[in-house]
Amino acid sequence: MMNSMNNVEFVNELVNGAVKVIKTDVVDNFQVSYEIKKNDVHLLLTRLKGAGWIQLSYLSAIDWLEENKFELVYILFNWEKPVYIQVRAKIDRENPVMDSILPIFPGAKYYEREAHEFFGIAFPGNPDYEKQLILEGWDDIPPLRKDFDPQAYSDRKFPKRDYPQDYSVKDPKESRQAKRAEREKRATSLRGGKKQ
Amino acid sequence: MKSTKFTPASKLSKAEVDRKWWEIGDYFRRNSLWLLMYCTGCCAIELPPAMTSAYDMERLGMGPMATPRQADILLVSGYLSLKTLRRLIYTYEQMSEPRYVVALGSCPINGGIYHDSHAVINQLDQYIPVDVYVAGCMPNTEAVMNGFVDLMDQIKRKTAVGWKKYHDHFEWYKQNQRDSLGEVIVHDEFHE
Amino acid sequence: MKQMKLFLGPQHPGMHGNASVHMFVDGDIIKRSYLLPGMLHRGFEKAMERKLWVQNISLIPRVCVPEPDINEMAYAQGAEKLLKLEVPERAHWIRMIMLEFARISAHLMAYGGLGGPTGNYTLMYHAHADRNLILDIFEQISGARVYHQYIVIGGVRQDLPVGIEKDMHEFLDSLESRLGEYRVLGVDNPSIIVRVKDTIMLPAEVVWELGVTGIGMRSAVGRANDLRKVMPYARYDQVEFEVPISTYSDARCRVDIKIKEIQQSINIIRQCLAKMPEGPVRVKPGRGQSMRWTVPAGYVYSPVESSRGEFGYYMVSNGGTNPYRIGVRGASYPQGLLGIEKYLPGTRIDDAALWVDTMGVCSPEIDR
16 A cells, blocks of 8 residues: 555556657556547557556446547556556547557457447457447437437337326426516515515 | 036937037147247247246147147247248248137337338238237246236137138238238249 | 357356357357357346445345345455445455355356256255255345345445354365365366366466456466455455466366365465454444445456456446446356357367356346
């Protein structure tokens, strides 16, 4: 426990010495995250693997719709110096292409395939990233993008059960805010138009 | 008034003889139902306690069966994603008649907790006929056994006729399946 | 050389969960194999983005079905790291008790699952009889047998009921006295030894190449690589327990390690019941604030040691009332998908179902 802070500092020196870091975030004693540029990802991952971070825990993507970018995240772990390192890089959303890290971590094969299926990111270098893994015969945009509405898809394709409507709704368009404003106005008018 | 009990066999019409044989068959069927082992969804976790010595299912005469050709009940345990539904329809059509379907959980009734998901169907009734629903999320093992006893009652009262409905309305079921699933053919895409 | 295409399909008495292994076989030896996931896909990651932080608690346990408490723990831990929230002391100990009971029940289920492919259904009967007693204890604590929704952000939903310690001690004593019987039935049984001894070996380099964690790693590498020891969460540093390891990694060794881990979990639960302090168990949001609770922006990965390996949630928040993105790292993702493709060819058809059981491939967490 005493050398967990040393581990984080060790990681900080290693990463800052290798590439230029855009943003650093120390989450706690056992986790650090770095945001770097897309072209530096391979270099940094190779360096980290050489320094002992040989387990790839997770690889995925995040969809930032307003900035028009995807953000790829790689999470590595080392059992000797236990620190989780999150490496994040942003890529373009219109034409998402990212070189595959299969030569560095062979375990990334299926993570990249799934990222292609759910976000639409291409990974040249991975031999069969275009085959469908989890969905079968999918006919719409990649589902985990923010502009896909699963409720609309479900209503369109899968019929729902009709329940008999044997209750009455009072007035669905009544607004509570309007009624509250009415009440306040009446209360202040009763007090002589002055707020106390 | 003709009583089938005391009429000699040579004077009965063919339909009545068939009905008598069917009643005898129903008696044996409902006391020895065999369940197809297919864990389709999360409610399947409550099935091993029912099959083993915790809430023994064998005292009702039920047991597990490996192949659909010789099974009586298709137990749909929980939600059905699109991929599973294609294979389930294959399996259902392979079973020999009479065959019964028991749906566990609230997901086959109206979608359950996954009603707004892009990969889970909402109402199982549209694709294959269902005889007994067991509500819950997830239903207790005793509720599942209760469902089986209900099915046995229905067989006794001759109201478990889902398989006949599949015959009569075959085109309607197939049309629904094609609408939601696209095509029901299972492609072995990894080897093609 | 003739090859035949087979699939150990989704409907199979020896298969665990709803996944199928497609293979090309020549005689009895597998030449190429592939796992077909996706039959349990529900779109969890999308569904979690559409609900509030509190509403997700009812959706979360359904991601990994045999052991639902790890989901709740990973979710609550991640949100508490972003919120920088300190959970009361008693809640940590109760969480440990729930997690260890869940681990025992998942190990028992995997042990019982060994009975299907080998034809010894006795294992399943014994294992599920004991597992049912655990589910009864869960029902007394949280109200539901399988999906508890008990570990929430801010602690635990309510305190343990009065008199539950007596039931727990009774159960632990009875299980401990039967572990010898489990060993005789499952590990030293000649008819099972023929199937599991010297089969499905996993050398150490393969472990690092695939990214396998959990029992697969500890039985091959020979080090105590367990997240409870290396980065302890929830007061695991205040209880004493050992982590069983080995270097000869065949299927029999892994089943043996499972039984040893059940014994270690029993020790942990006994120490927890002895050392637990009194006090509150939950940090509640303010009155009426549950629906408007926001979590500060950040990216956090919160891992938990489950019975199959490292199970983690990657949570991204942008300061709103809904999570922005939650990614689930299933513990059996590497050994299920990549392991079956690269390391199953060369073994026999009957080893495919054993791989799925002893390596701990649980299909709901691969598909989500």
